[in-house]
Amino acid sequence: MTTWEPGREVDAIVVGGGLAGLAATRRLAANGLSVALVEKRERLGGSSAMSGGWFALSGTAVQRRMGVEDTDEIFVADMIETGGGFADEELLLRLVERQAHAIAEIDRAAAWTDELKVSAGMTVARAHLIRIRELLGFLEHEAVADGAVILPSRAADGLVWDAGRVVGIRSALGDLHARAGIVLTSGGFSRSPELLELFVPHQAAAMPYGGIGNTGDGLRMAWALGAGLADIGHVAGTYGQHADTGDDEHELLTANYLGAILVNARGERFTDESESYKVLGSAVLGQPERMAHQVFDSVVRARSKPGVPLSDMERIEELGHLVSAPTLAALEHELGIPGGQLERTVGQYNESVSGRRDDRFGRTGLVNGVGTLVPIETAPFYAYPAVTAMTSTFGGLKVVPDTSVVRMDGTRIDGLYAAGEVVGGFHGASYMTGTALTKALVFGIEAADTVTRG
Numbered sequence: 001m002t003t004w005e006p007g008r009e010v011d012a013i014v015v016g017g018g019l020a021g022l023a024a025t026r027r028l029a030a031n032g033l034s035v036a037l038v039e040k041r042e043r044l045g046g047s048s049a050m051s052g053g054w055f056a057l058s059g060t061a062v063q064r065r066m067g068v069e070d071t072d073e074i075f076v077a078d079m080i081e082t083g084g085g086f087a088d089e090e091l092l093l094r095l096v097e098r099q100a101h102a103i104a105e106i107d108r109a110a111a112w113t114d115e116l117k118v119s120a121g122m123t124v125a126r127a128h129l130i131r132i133r134e135l136l137g138f139l140e141h142e143a144v145a146d147g148a149v150i151l152p153s154r155a156a157d158g159l160v161w162d163a164g165r166v167v168g169i170r171s172a173l174g175d176l177h178a179r180a181g182i183v184l185t186s187g188g189f190s191r192s193p194e195l196l197e198l199f200v201p202h203q204a205a206a207m208p209y210g211g212i213g214n215t216g217d218g219l220r221m222a223w224a225l226g227a228g229l230a231d232i233g234h235v236a237g238t239y240g241q242h243a244d245t246g247d248d249e250h251e252l253l254t255a256n257y258l259g260a261i262l263v264n265a266r267g268e269r270f271t272d273e274s275e276s277y278k279v280l281g282s283a284v285l286g287q288p289e290r291m292a293h294q295v296f297d298s299v300v301r302a303r304s305k306p307g308v309p310l311s312d313m314e315r316i317e318e319l320g321h322l323v324s325a326p327t328l329a330a331l332e333h334e335l336g337i338p339g340g341q342l343e344r345t346v347g348q349y350n351e352s353v354s355g356r357r358d359d360r361f362g363r364t365g366l367v368n369g370v371g372t373l374v375p376i377e378t379a380p381f382y383a384y385p386a387v388t389a390m391t392s393t394f395g396g397l398k399v400v401p402d403t404s405v406v407r408m409d410g411t412r413i414d415g416l417y418a419a420g421e422v423v424g425g426f427h428g429a430s431y432m433t434g435t436a437l438t439k440a441l442v443f444g445i446e447a448a449d450t451v452t453r454g
């Protein structure tokens, strides 16, 4: 099958061609099943292709080489802590248990880099930078080589239910049937103002972002069959990108994790800047003009890593979004902050860094309490004006660890599986950097193995 053939039956259908969908498709094909991947956009990739490429993984060769001690137990404990105790522990245990499958795919794709860092929600360096586009390209290539059929510009509009199970998808182009299962990997709902307003009205002012196709289609389709939901009310935007960021530009910066402070449009600090960027995202939505400047000096500027998402200040300077000035007074003027306030704020912060007073917001480290704070005192000075963007929606369908979609009472919807951002339960109230991509890869593979087992 190389084109859409209405009425045609395959073993499995995968809905959505981001990381979770490509991982599932490649594995299904490798397991010997006939599989069709339908993607509603003309290009595969979704949010995965736009992402920073950070994966949270524990016990890796990169960590060992860098002398970082990490275990599956610490990884799970950090996720539970970050999620405020709301995450589903069984899902987290399956995630760490099966991360070896993800690591093996990254190995095969030769997509590792040596970049490793502590990021939001971590107590040790666990965020691994992976060449995400290479990984996606590898999975697609291998899937096609094993006989998978990839059908872009084909949206699934609904699920076909027959004799007590899901047996296919509906589409404007005609129905397509599957003998073994349907895997929903259609991403989140960051591009659906309607669903954001419904589930998290307090976040509705966040800048819409993420894959253009991520309008919650899979959620709605499964919901229509009675699927349960998890973590949905906790969905929150990510703080840290310019209000003019283009759809194809990865512009997130977390200079605060390198030593910057956040000040609002009045030049005042308002939070502990070492918190997860999801927590910061909610805090920034409550500030005047719903924005905050990341303010830092030349010492922090020198920590920039060109080409490394979240730490690349060169790219932001090239885009004309970094403001600089020789003095704090001049920076304050450039930013339109009322006279003297920025200097006062930085002065107070520097006193707490030097230990002369306690920090008003309890900040004790660069990120998640880890890392030594530095004073902001060495000219020139910089500011990155940034807003909260709805990059991903980490709540979604309720699943059990084998990826079966379940109703609120825990019963399975036979024939229906889900993986990636369309799924909830892993993050709870907040989010650790890199867990969205890890979850997509690990559970895309897991869904394929579950469908294969039948």
Ligand SMILES: Cc1cc2nc3c(=O)[nH]c(=O)nc-3n(C[C@H](O)[C@H](O)[C@H](O)COP(=O)(O)OP(=O)(O)OC[C@H]3O[C@@H](n4cnc5c(N)ncnc54)[C@H](O)[C@@H]3O)c2cc1C
Pocket: 015, 016, 017, 018, 019, 020, 021, 038, 039, 040, 041, 043, 044, 045, 046, 047, 048, 049, 050, 051, 052, 053, 054, 055, 056, 154, 155, 156, 157, 185, 186, 187, 188, 209, 210, 211, 212, 213, 214, 215, 217, 218, 250, 251, 252, 391, 392, 419, 420, 421, 422, 433, 434, 435, 436, 437, 438, 440
């Ligand atoms: C700027 C940015 C940076 C990020 N950085 C990171 C990071 O560094 N680390 C991390 O862990 N997470 C990061 N994330 C989040 C992460 O990228 C996503 O959560 C993850 O990629 C989701 O993968 P997925 O396969 O579930 O969905 P996606 O990659 O979004 O793929 C879903 C696909 O399904 C398609 N689709 C939707 N509806 C239908 C339909 N009805 N029929 C057919 N196809 C459909 C979509 O068009 C899309 O192609 C980032 C997100 C953004 C936007």
